[in-house]
Amino acid sequence: MCRYVEEYLGITGLSEITTIDHLFNEIKQYYSFLNCNLVREIAVMFLPSKCDIQMKLTHYMQKLTTFEESSSLQHIIDIIEETIDPTHDMTNAVCEVVFKLDRRWGRVSLESFKEVIHHIFEDNIRVLSHIRIEKGSICIKYSAPIAQSEVLIKKASSQINFMQQIGIIEMSVGDHFVLKSFDEIIFEKFFLDAAESASLMQLELLLQLRIDIDHRNETGMTALMAASDNCHHQVVELLLKVEGADINIQNNNGWTALMVASDNGHHQVVELLLKEGADVNIQNNNGWTPLMAASDNGYHQIVELLLKKGAVVYIKNKNGWAALLTASDNGHHQVVELLLNKGADVNIQNNNGWTPLMAASDNGYHQIVELLLKEGADVNIQNNNGWTALMTASDNGYHQIVELLLKEGADVNIQDNDGWTALMIASAKGHHQVVELLLKEGADVNIQNNNGLTAPMIASENGCHQVVELLLKVEGADVNIQNNNGWTALMVASDNGHHQESAQTFYIACI
Numbered sequence: 001m002c003r004y005v006e007e008y009l010g011i012t013g014l015s016e017i018t019t020i021d022h023l024f025n026e027i028k029q030y031y032s033f034l035n036c037n038l039v040r041e042i043a044v045m046f047l048p049s050k051c052d053i054q055m056k057l058t059h060y061m062q063k064l065t066t067f068e069e070s071s072s073l074q075h076i077i078d079i080i081e082e083t084i085d086p087t088h089d090m091t092n093a094v095c096e097v098v099f100k101l102d103r104r105w106g107r108v109s110l111e112s113f114k115e116v117i118h119h120i121f122e123d124n125i126r127v128l129s130h131i132r133i134e135k136g137s138i139c140i141k142y143s144a145p146i147a148q149s150e151v152l153i154k155k156a157s158s159q160i161n162f163m164q165q166i167g168i169i170e171m172s173v174g175d176h177f178v179l180k181s182f183d184e185i186i187f188e189k190f191f192l193d194a195a196e197s198a199s200l201m202q203l204e205l206l207l208q209l210r211i212d213i214d215h216r217n218e219t220g221m222t223a224l225m226a227a228s229d230n231c232h233h234q235v236v237e238l239l240l241k242v243e244g245a246d247i248n249i250q251n252n253n254g255w256t257a258l259m260v261a262s263d264n265g266h267h268q269v270v271e272l273l274l275k276e277g278a279d280v281n282i283q284n285n286n287g288w289t290p291l292m293a294a295s296d297n298g299y300h301q302i303v304e305l306l307l308k309k310g311a312v313v314y315i316k317n318k319n320g321w322a323a324l325l326t327a328s329d330n331g332h333h334q335v336v337e338l339l340l341n342k343g344a345d346v347n348i349q350n351n352n353g354w355t356p357l358m359a360a361s362d363n364g365y366h367q368i369v370e371l372l373l374k375e376g377a378d379v380n381i382q383n384n385n386g387w388t389a390l391m392t393a394s395d396n397g398y399h400q401i402v403e404l405l406l407k408e409g410a411d412v413n414i415q416d417n418d419g420w421t422a423l424m425i426a427s428a429k430g431h432h433q434v435v436e437l438l439l440k441e442g443a444d445v446n447i448q449n450n451n452g453l454t455a456p457m458i459a460s461e462n463g464c465h466q467v468v469e470l471l472l473k474v475e476g477a478d479v480n481i482q483n484n485n486g487w488t489a490l491m492v493a494s495d496n497g498h499h500q501e502s503a504q505t506f507y508i509a510c511i
Contacts, residue, residue: 386416
C-alpha cells in the first residue's frame with residue numbers, strides 16, 4: 001500500500017511505514033473533505049468492492065459531487081469557512097499551489113473550477129490535494145508534493161493565456177509565481193476571442209461569470225457573429241441557449257450573425273440561427289440582406305433555407321441590386337432558378353438601369369439567359385446609358401447569347417445614348433460571328449452614331465478588316481456617308497495607314 005501511495009503521489013519515504021495509522025498520518029496533508037481522491041483510490045485498490053467502508057465512501061463522493069456542482073465558490077466560503085483550517089500545517093515535503101480569482105468567480109461552482117484545474121494540469125491533477133478556500137477573497141489552495149513542483153510549473157506556464165482569459169489573477173506553485181497581478185481583465189474581449197477560436201470550455205466558464213454576451217468590439221463584432229463567421233456551429237448552439245442574447249444585433253457595417261453565415265456559406269449555422277428567429281430581411285448599411293449575400297456567392301442551399309423562412313426577393317440594396325441581379329451577374333444558375341420560382345421580378349433594374357438579363361448577357365452566362373428569357377425577360381430594356389442585353393453580349397462577342405436574344409426579338413437597330421448600335425459595338429471589337437448574326441437579322445449598316453460614324457467606319461478605324469468585308473457585302477451599304485467632320489469610310493481607312501487592307505476594300509467598293 002505504501003509503495004502504491006508513493007507511486008500515485010510521485011513521492012518517496014513511505015516504504016518503511018508499517019501501520020495503516022502511521023501511513024494515514026503521513027499523508028493527511030494530501031486529502032481533505034473537499035478532495036478525498038487519494039483515499040478513494042486506496043480503498044478501490046485494497047478493499048473488497050462491497051465492504052462497508054467502500055459503500056460509505058462511494059455515498060460520500062456522490063454527495064460531494066452534488067455539492068460541488070450546485071454550490072458556488074462564494075457559497076462554499078460562506079458556509080464552511082469555520083470548518084476549513086486556513087492555517088493548515090504542511091510538512092517540508094509539500095508545497096502550495098495557489099489560485100487567486102477575480103471576484104466574479106464567486107458565482108461559479110467548485111466543480112467548474114476543478115475542470116479548469118484538470119485542463120491546466122491534465123494527468124498531473126492527481127498530485128493536487130487538500131483543497132482550501134480562504135476567507136476574504138476567492139483564493140483556492142491545493143497541496144502538492146514538492147517533488148512534483150517543477151512539473152506543475154511547466155504545465156501551468158503553458159496555460160498562462162488561458163488562465164488570464166478566464167479571470168485567474170495570480171497563480172503560484174510554492175514560491176514560484178507562474179502568473180502575477182494580471183490587471184484590468186476584460187472578460188468580454190476574451191469571450192469574443194474564445195468564440196472565434198471555438199474554445200468551448202473557456203466559453204462555458206466565462207458564461208458562468210455572467211458576462212455581457214452581446215458585447216461588441218471596436219468593429220461592432222459580437223461573439224455570435226465571430227462564431228457564425230467561422231462556422232463554429234457548436235459555439236453558435238451554446239450562445240443561442242443563453243437567455244437574452246440578441247440574435248439580430250448588427251456590427252458597425254450593419255452585418256448580423258445571419259448575414260455573415262450566409263455570406264460564407266455556413267449552412268448549419270444559418271439553419272441554427274433561423275430556428276432561433278433571426279431576421280431574414282434585415283439590411284446592412286449598404287442595404288444588403290442575408291438573401292443577397294447568399295445569392296451573390298451562389299449558396300443555393302442557404303438561399304433555399306432563407307426563402308422558406310420568408311426572405312423577400314425584391315428588396316434592393318443602396319445601389320439598386322436585388323438578389324436576382326447579383327445571382328445573374330455571378331452566374332449562379334441554381335440560385336436564379338430558386339429566385340424565379342419565388343416570383344422574383346425578371347425585369348428588375350438597379351440604379352444604373354441594369355436588368356438580370358443584361359448582367360447575365362454581359363458575362364456570358366448562357367444557361368441563365370435562357371432561364372430569364374423563358375420567364376419573359378424584356379430583351380429591349382435599356383439601362384441608363386441606353387445599352388440593351390444585346391449590346392452587352394455583342395460587346396463581349398458572346399455569339400450564342402446574341403443568337404438567343406435575336407430569337408426572342410431583340411431590336412438590332414436600337415441605339416444607346418451615344419447613338420451606338422449592337423452592330424457598331426461588335427464591329428469595333430472585331431466580333432465577326434456576332435456581326436454576321438446581326439446582319440442576318442437586318443442590322444442597318446448605314447446608321448450613324450452621335451459623331452456621325454457608321455459600323456464600317458468604326459470597324460475600319462479599329463483595324464477589323466474581316467468585319468469591314470462583311471459590312472460592305474451588305475446590299476445598300478453606303479460608302480459615301482460622311483461623319484460629323486465630313487469624313488467618309490474610305491478617308492477613315494486611308495488615314496489609318498496600318499489598315500491598308502481595309503482601305504483597299506473601301507476603294508474597290510467605291511469604284
